Amino acid sequence: MAAIRLRFWGVRGSVPCPGPKTVKCGGNTACLELRFGEAGRLVVIDAGTGIRELAAHILKTDLPKGPIKTQLFLTHTHWDHIMGFPFFVPIFIPTTELEVYGPVTYEDDTLDKIVGSMLSYRYWPVRLAELASKIKYFNLKEGSRDLGDGLWLTTKYLNHPILVLGYRFEYQGKVLCTAYDTEPFQNVFNVPADAPGYDAEAFKEGEAAAREENDKVRQFFQGADILVHDTQYTHKEYLAGKVGWGHTSFEEAVNAAGRAGVKRLLLFHHDPDRSDEELERLERRIRAQLAERGSPLQVFVAREGLEVEV
Ligand SMILES: [Zn+2]
Numbered sequence: 001m002a003a004i005r006l007r008f009w010g011v012r013g014s015v016p017c018p019g020p021k022t023v024k025c026g027g028n029t030a031c032l033e034l035r036f037g038e039a040g041r042l043v044v045i046d047a048g049t050g051i052r053e054l055a056a057h058i059l060k061t062d063l064p065k066g067p068i069k070t071q072l073f074l075t076h077t078h079w080d081h082i083m084g085f086p087f088f089v090p091i092f093i094p095t096t097e098l099e100v101y102g103p104v105t106y107e108d109d110t111l112d113k114i115v116g117s118m119l120s121y122r123y124w125p126v127r128l129a130e131l132a133s134k135i136k137y138f139n140l141k142e143g144s145r146d147l148g149d150g151l152w153l154t155t156k157y158l159n160h161p162i163l164v165l166g167y168r169f170e171y172q173g174k175v176l177c178t179a180y181d182t183e184p185f186q187n188v189f190n191v192p193a194d195a196p197g198y199d200a201e202a203f204k205e206g207e208a209a210a211r212e213e214n215d216k217v218r219q220f221f222q223g224a225d226i227l228v229h230d231t232q233y234t235h236k237e238y239l240a241g242k243v244g245w246g247h248t249s250f251e252e253a254v255n256a257a258g259r260a261g262v263k264r265l266l267l268f269h270h271d272p273d274r275s276d277e278e279l280e281r282l283e284r285r286i287r288a289q290l291a292e293r294g295s296p297l298q299v300f301v302a303r304e305g306l307e308v309e310v
């Protein structure tokens with residue numbers, strides 16, 4: 001019996017993109033189902049549009065066994081990661097107990113306000129107050145916490161325009177990590193040496209700070225059995241005006257996973273314009289390059305319905 005099982009219900013970034021070009025990998029936005037141990041304890045990561053199908057699956061497989069008690073971890077509150085929440089049917093069932101965790105960027109914000117603002121008559125005919133289930137919200141910061149039954153969670157701030165958490169779940173000696181909606185930390189004082197206001201000291205400090213943060217991210221997914229990583233762009237696209245948008249290139253994700261001794265890398269948060277054909281081509285190319293280098297890293301394009309276990 002596997003210690004950790006992962007199933008993808010939504011693999012897309014930014015916006016849902018159904019259509020003939022995305023049929024194989026899927027057009028739903030981020031949603032991951034995790035199952036732990038023999039009991040199959042359920043944990044959900046992100047509530048993109050993929051969560052609607054997950055809800056149907058839970059109703060079929062979990063509800064007959066008893067009330068649904070689960071935890072939903074939001075990496076952050078950008079639309080593509082929360083827009084499926086009103087379609088997560090268990091929230092309308094009175095016996096459901098749901099805990100929602102995630103980071104908030106502004107001190108006076110709370111998750112229930114952010115998620116709840118979607119559930120107002122302006123946008124949707126059901127209001128947060130009308131949800132029949134018991135939902136508790138927890139603002140999450142960087143750190144570690146015991147989730148009970150031997151399941152341990154570590155969180156790490158990543159590099160995105162708002163606060164994003166990477167999640168590292170450890171169970172029975174196995175490790176699954178997520179690091180998406182992120183890009184490598186950059187030197188924030190990186191101006192050309194001949195530019196007005198160039199400060200050599202600040203430049204040096206900026207370099208050191210970026211290196212230190214990137215080291216921390218590497219330690220965060222060091223030795224992971226499974227790493228689900230942002231690969232929204234190719235390196236070429238990234239350099240052509242996407243630096244600072246908060247997403248990583250395929251090349252960088254593969255290198256980062258290799259440096260950290262990751263066993264299996266799942267390429268995730270696909271650009272809505274990326275076709276199945278392109279993704280398959282990129283997968284083949286990356287695998288060939290790794291084989292040439294003799295790297296033991298295994299790489300897979302995340303697609304809806306794909307199951308990975310360890
Ligand atoms: Zn996103």
Ligand SMILES: [Zn+2]
Nearest residue numbers: 076078160181
């Ligand atoms: Zn985002």
